[in-house]
Amino acid sequence: MINDIPEKLERVGESLASRIPEQLKSAAAIQEGLRQKVLAVARSSQMDELIDHISPPPKMLSPS
Secondary structure, three states: OHHHHHHHHHHHHHHHHHHHHHHHHHHHHHHHHHHHHHHHHHHOHHHHHHHHHHOOOHHHOOOO
């Protein structure tokens, strides 16, 4: 029973190692989806409105 521990640990390690590529692919797919959404917004006027809201053009700022 105690002698089986290294073998069991090896099997668990192999199982986990086989799952890592799946998780990486999933994360990459999510990243790509977000990247595409950001690019789509950047191409639209929504991004200009957001930038104006966050940081208005100098003419809209009150003099200091």
